Amino acid sequence: MNSSEDKPVSPPSHFIREMIAADVRAGNQGSPVVTRFPPEPNGYLHIGHAKAICLDFGMAREFGGRCHLRMDDTNPAKESMEYVESIKTDVRWLGWDWGEHFYFSAHYFERMYDVACGLIRRGKAYVCELTQEQWKEYRGVPTRPGKESPFRNRPPAESLDLFARMRAGEFPDGSLCLRAKIDMASPNIHLRDPVLYRIMREHHYLTGDAWCIYPMYDFAHPLEDAFEGVTHSLCTLEFEVHRPLYDWVIDQLEDLPVRPRQTEFARLNLSYTVMSKRKLLELVQTKRVSGWDDPRMPTLCGLRRRGVPPEAIRAFCDEIGITKYNSLTDVALLEHCIRDVLNKTAPRRMAVMDPLPVTIENANDLPSFVEAVNNPEDPSAGSRRIPFGPALLIERGDFMETPPPKYFRLSPGKSVRIRYAGFLACTGVQKDANGALTGITCRWAPSEANLKVKGTIHWVPADARPVEVRLYDRLFTVEEPDAHEEKDFKDFLNPDSMKIASAFVEPALLEVQPGDRVQFERVGYFVADSEDSKTGVPVFNRTVTLKDTWAKASAGDAR
RNA sequence: UGCCCGAUGGUGUAAUGGUAGCACAACAGACUCUGGAUCUGUUUGUCUAGGUUCAAAUCCUAGUCGGGCAACCA
Numbered sequence: 001m002n003s004s005e006d007k008p009v010s011p012p013s014h015f016i017r018e019m020i021a022a023d024v025r026a027g028n029q030g031s032p033v034v035t036r037f038p039p040e041p042n043g044y045l046h047i048g049h050a051k052a053i054c055l056d057f058g059m060a061r062e063f064g065g066r067c068h069l070r071m072d073d074t075n076p077a078k079e080s081m082e083y084v085e086s087i088k089t090d091v092r093w094l095g096w097d098w099g100e101h102f103y104f105s106a107h108y109f110e111r112m113y114d115v116a117c118g119l120i121r122r123g124k125a126y127v128c129e130l131t132q133e134q135w136k137e138y139r140g141v142p143t144r145p146g147k148e149s150p151f152r153n154r155p156p157a158e159s160l161d162l163f164a165r166m167r168a169g170e171f172p173d174g175s176l177c178l179r180a181k182i183d184m185a186s187p188n189i190h191l192r193d194p195v196l197y198r199i200m201r202e203h204h205y206l207t208g209d210a211w212c213i214y215p216m217y218d219f220a221h222p223l224e225d226a227f228e229g230v231t232h233s234l235c236t237l238e239f240e241v242h243r244p245l246y247d248w249v250i251d252q253l254e255d256l257p258v259r260p261r262q263t264e265f266a267r268l269n270l271s272y273t274v275m276s277k278r279k280l281l282e283l284v285q286t287k288r289v290s291g292w293d294d295p296r297m298p299t300l301c302g303l304r305r306r307g308v309p310p311e312a313i314r315a316f317c318d319e320i321g322i323t324k325y326n327s328l329t330d331v332a333l334l335e336h337c338i339r340d341v342l343n344k345t346a347p348r349r350m351a352v353m354d355p356l357p358v359t360i361e362n363a364n365d366l367p368s369f370v371e372a373v374n375n376p377e378d379p380s381a382g383s384r385r386i387p388f389g390p391a392l393l394i395e396r397g398d399f400m401e402t403p404p405p406k407y408f409r410l411s412p413g414k415s416v417r418i419r420y421a422g423f424l425a426c427t428g429v430q431k432d433a434n435g436a437l438t439g440i441t442c443r444w445a446p447s448e449a450n451l452k453v454k455g456t457i458h459w460v461p462a463d464a465r466p467v468e469v470r471l472y473d474r475l476f477t478v479e480e481p482d483a484h485e486e487k488d489f490k491d492f493l494n495p496d497s498m499k500i501a502s503a504f505v506e507p508a509l510l511e512v513q514p515g516d517r518v519q520f521e522r523v524g525y526f527v528a529d530s531e532d533s534k535t536g537v538p539v540f541n542r543t544v545t546l547k548d549t550w551a552k553a554s555a556g557d558a559r
Numbered sequence: 560u561g562c563c564c565g566a567u568g569g570u571g572u573a574a575u576g577g578u579a580g581c582a583c584a585a586c587a588g589a590c591u592c593u594g595g596a597u598c599u600g601u602u603u604g605u606c607u608a609g610g611u612u613c614a615a616a617u618c619c620u621a622g623u624c625g626g627g628c629a630a631c632c633a
Contacts, residue, residue, distance in 0.1 A: 143561040187562040198631035241628045330570045550594040
């Protein structure tokens with residue numbers, strides 16, 4: 001109980017956890033903690049959403065409450081069922097469960113309409129006939145108050161009639177709107193008689209053409225939260241100035257079981273990528289990437305296809321914390337979280353990317369196979385047999401005729417350990433007519449020889465099959481692609497963000513299932529592509545490289 | 560130049576008036592059948608100026624810098 005060594009390490013707290021904890025201590029209005037994740041189904045979820053998802057679902061779980069998944073679909077123009085399905089898939093993949101609590105804003109349209117009518121009756125809202133151009137004039141600017149709409153004080157009965165006829169489809173799109181009557185002199189623009197409903201003849205993927213008026217976010221969102229008994233409505237910083245309006249809408253409601261409260265936190269910015277739906281859509285539409293699930297995309301489906309385990313994303317979200325500071329998180333932290341999970345879970349396999357043939361002279365001494373451990377980090381992963389023989393393939397980079405200092409690999413007259421299979425001493429080199437290296441000859445010694453060598457290299461049998469591998473790198477060449485004032489973010493696309501190559505792989509690698517994650521020893525973590533892998537013919541995507549201090553050191557020497 | 564929010568090592572965060580800590584990154588060493596992993600160590604920080612206080616990253620004032628707000632988007 002009091003041993004300090006094995007105390008569980010809990011993630012550092014943050015202001016939202018502290019706030020909820022305080023609310024719970026005070027009784028939380030007699031309610032369990034209820035949060036919600038409310039994406040608009042107009043695009044695919046990305047790792048920025050993962051931060052919000054882990055917060056919303058994480059707080060609910062931590063405090064024994066619940067979290068709703070809600071489609072915030074009040075603007076049918078850009079929304080579709082395709083996105084709804086992808087969102088459910090991605091949230092589930094991340095490891096969260098909304099239970100019975102899956103909702104659509106569209107299912108509240110009738111109730112919202114009733115609330116709007118109540119507002120009109122009590123003189124809190126009115127139908128405005130000003131055009132959008134005229135309204136720009138009336139609205140004023142942040143530094144100067146606006147002026148009141150000439151329709152502001154029309155009798156409620158008149159507004160009620162007009163509002164009903166708006167719904168009935170008597171007016172063209174954009175000709176009328178319903179406004180809240182708040183304060184045209186407010187320094188907060190959002191309080192200057194904001195639009196509550198607009199006329200928009202747009203087919204809704206759920207309600208079809210039943211409606212031609214749709215509620216605005218600022219009206220709909222607090223109502224949805226209130227209808228569902230949400231206690232803690234967590235959203236990103238750009239909604240901070242909307243909070244007074246959120247509260248105004250809540251104040252108009254009677255007999256609320258719980259009063260929802262909005263709290264804002266900073267959205268995630270990740271280096272070397274972009275996060276806005278608009279820009280991601282642009283990359284897809286201009287074919288800079290193969291689709292939303294291109295393994296270079298920061299979308300959850302892209303990260304999944306890249307081979308990133310959901311646990312790594314959750315660990316990352318715990319690691320980055322929650323604040324109100326607009327930060328730029330180093331993608332190296334994400335990569336660390338990915339390696340951390342994969343190191344413990346990914347089976348080790350051998351694959352040679354750039355082969356150099358090796359012929360072993362003392363062929364008669366060789367075993368016909370070797371036993372290889374599947375994961376040194378996980379004894380329960382067992383071991384496998386790899387065929388062995390006098391003809392092998394090693395990595396070209398693992399041999400140098402005239403090695404630089406501190407080169408621990410093979411060179412003439414020197415020895416290395418070959419993974420799981422004893423030692424090789426280089427006895428000769430073969431070259432073609434141009435003097436290019438075509439192969440080497442070696443003498444083999446068994447593991448029992450216990451040679452003192454500094455390096456271990458990987459290998460495959462010479463009859464290993466080649467498979468396609470896709471080597472992914474960061475999508476952009478600069479930390480903040482969208483921070484440049486004149487240049488477009490697409491100007492910073494990394495031309496080498498994907499390289500197609502082949503690798504000669506040990507037999508076990510031909511048996512993987514799509515989605516299986518492995519480590520190519522000394523190279524990196526790879527996943528069998530979920531789309532393009534066929535039975536016996538896998539295609540591998542590189543998730544992330546292994547750390548390589550030698551590459552770093554030798555690159556440094558070259559400079 | 561109106562309103563709102565923010566600022567802690569290179570990066571992300573913790574410290575809620577009382578020893579500035581953790582993680583990533585970087586660097587060094589130990590260990591190792593992955594130049595991986597693991598372990599140990601090192602470097603680097605409270606935006607500025609005043610004030611309150613025995614004591615300030617924390618409270619107050621002013622400034623600087625950064626972000627957000629003027630869709631019938633969310």
